[in-house]
Amino acid sequence: MPTFVVFDLEFTTWRGALENDWAAPGQLREIVQIGALRISEDHTVVDAYEALVRPVVHPELSPYFTDLTGIRQEEVDRDGLPPAEAFGGFLTFCHGQTVLSYGNDMVVLGENTGWARARGEEITPGFLGAAFLNLRPWVNTVAPVTESANVGRLWKVLGLPKPVAGEEHSALFDCYSFAAAIRHLCSTGATLPEGCL
Known part of the structure; x- marks a missing residue:
C-alpha cells in the first residue's frame, strides 16, 4: 500500500526571532525535536x-523556547541525540517516500544537515x-480558514476532534494535527497534489 510521510520540526528560537527571520547575530534555527508520521493512502497512521x-x-x-514547546533542558541533555544520528534516523524513516511539511521545514532540515556535514559528521542516507x-499552499487554498494557523492548530481551526493527547509546538502532536487536516480535506473531496503518493 502506498504511503507518504508528514513531518514537523521544533528548533531553537528566542523572543522576536520569527518576526525577524532569525536575523539577529548568533541566532540559528538548530533542530531540537523531529516528529514524523508515515500515512497510508487511506490516511491511517502506520x-x-x-x-x-x-x-x-x-x-x-x-526560556522562550522552553515556554513555547514545553521541551526542558534536562530532557534534551538526557535524551537528545547527536544531530547526525537524529537526521540519519529521520531520513531513513523517509527513504523512498514523499515527505510533506506545513511550511518550509525542509529548508531548516537542509541548513542543519549542512552544518553537521561542515563539522565533519556523516549523515546517511542522503x-x-x-x-x-x-503542502501549506494546498491546505490554505482548499481551506482558507487555515491561512493564519500554525500546523499544531489545524485540527482546531477546521473544527476537528483533538487528534491525540498533547499540545501544539510538540513536533509529533503537530504531525497528528497536520495528518488530521489532510484526512479531513480529502474526505470533503479535495485531492492531494500529484506526487504525494
Missing part, C-alpha cells in the same frame, strides 16, 4: 518517528532517497 536533538551552537535552550514538498 508508523511514527520522534527524536530529541542536542543543539551544538546553542546547547542551552532559551536527501536523494526522499522527495520533500511544502
